[in-house]
Amino acid sequence: MFWILAISIALVAALLIASPLLRRGEEDVTARPNDAEVYRDQLSEIESDEKSGLIDGESAGQARAEIARRLIAASQDAPRKSSLLRRRQAVMLAVVLCLVVPAGAVALYSHAGLPDEPDFPLRARFESPQPDSNILIRRVELRLEEHPEDGRGWEILAPVYLKRGQVAESVNAWRNAIKYLGADARRYGGLAETLVVSSKGRVDVEARDAFTKILELVPGDPRARFYLALAEAQDGKADAAIAALEALKKASDPAAPWMEVTDAQIERIRAEKEQAAKAPGHPTQDDVAAAADMSDEDRTQMIRTMVESLDARLADDPQNFEGWKRLLRSYVMLQDPAKATEALKRALAAFPADSDNGKALISDAKELGISLEGVTE
Structure with a gap:
């Protein structure tokens, strides 16, 4: 039963593929070879040469007769030969598709497949001792x-x-x-x-x-220490993260498999720290010293002024990823959720939500408790 079904499907598929070839062979019966056109051109040239005096009338007549004979032969015999050849080619290709290909497929499956194996339904697969x-x-x-x-x-x-x-x-x-x-x-x-x-x-x-x-x-689990150090870096605590990773290196065997990735993370965090120091709105040493002598109210006002300055600069430099991260944290620290959400919208306009930086901004926002409602739509 399997073989009858398989061969039938193969034959039907082959016939569907071959049928256009057979139709094309029939259409080729009306085709005309290029020889007839060449002879017609020669007749025109003889007439032109006769008018110009290059050949006499008797020679022109003999040439016309010979070319006319060839033209008649080319117009009658050659098309039949050409169309017959094309039709034979189409039939041969159709035979290959209808017989040779299915036969070859059957032979290949009988050699490499498992035609004698019984059906193996899903329930039997579940009950098999070696699923x-x-x-x-x-x-x-x-x-x-x-x-x-x-x-x-x-x-x-x-x-x-x-x-x-x-x-x-x-x-x-x-x-x-x-x-x-x-x-x-x-x-x-x-x-x-x-x-x-x-x-x-x-x-x-x-x-x-x-x-x-x-x-x-x-x-002292090294994996936990490593990831918790990365968490410190993600919180903007670069110095604490570097110190934790350096401590992990000191407590580990120099040949430990995590040493290479630990060194790479230390270099990355240091580079990001330097980049962040150059970002707009970053407080200078003088700002920090001045803030130490301020009242809480004045200190908050100074911070708010710096945050507003950072916000304004990001409008001119929207590709400053570290600046957006700092701005989000700053608005949360100032307990201004509306501005934090609005800043997140603008940040995601510069870094789409489906990009790596956009995903990082959304992750930061979630951790900071910034509302995402209407932000990522």
């Missing part, structure tokens, strides 16, 4: 639908989901694993790192909490 990985994953998922309290099942699925690119599902699986199996440094580590992947490299509040839990369970 593939997708079936195994689905088995666990089906069990968790009936027994969501199975923490071990969630723990198995979490890293699998991450490898498959299902980041949100992986985060949920790690949360459930911790919920049902309890606190464990490895589970918190899986959750935290998956959260970092989910937020495009940023260490959000939940990830920080998870890394802090790891340090409570395993004091």
Whole structure:
């Protein structure tokens, strides 16, 4: 039954492909070769030569007769030969498509395929003693639908989901694993790192909490120390971040696998710190010294003036990413949510929400508690 169906489908497909070729062969019957046009041109040339006196009338008549004979032959015999040749080519190609290709496909499948194997429906795949990985994953998922309290099942699925690119599902699986199996440094580590992947490299509040839990369970854990240092840098505390990373280097073996990435992050944070120092609105040493002797009210007014100056400069220099980050934090510090939201809208006009910088701005805004309503629409 399988072979009859397969061959029938192959033949129908081949006929559908070959039918235009057969029609084209029929259309070619009316085609005319180029020889007839050449002979007609020669007749015109003889007439022109006779009028100009290059040849006499008798020679011209003989030449006309010979060319006329050839013209008649070219007009009658050659078209039939040409169209016949083209039609034969079309038929041969149609035969190849209708017979040779399907026959070759059948021969190849009979050699390399499994024509004698029985059907393998989905239910049989689930019951197979050696199912593939997708079936195994689905088995666990089906069990968790009936027994969501199975923490071990969630723990198995979490890293699998991450490898498959299902980041949100992986985060949920790690949360459930911790919920049902309890606190464990490895589970918190899986959750935290998956959260970092989910937020495009940023260490959000939940990830920080998870890394802090790891340090409570395993004091000095290098992975947790590394990511918490990055969180300090994301908060604008470059000096604290560099100090934490330097401390991690000092406490680690020089051959530790994380040393190279730690050095790279120290260089990056230092470079960003230097760039931020050049950004508009950054207080000078004189500003800091003057603020130390001010009253709280005067100090707040000085800060507000600096923030307004930064805001005005960003209108002229909207591509200053660090400036926008500082402006958002400044308005939150001044407890001015309306201006913070308005600044975020302008920042996202310069750095679209789907860009890396735009995503970083939105992540900062979430952590700062800035309303996103109507901002990313």
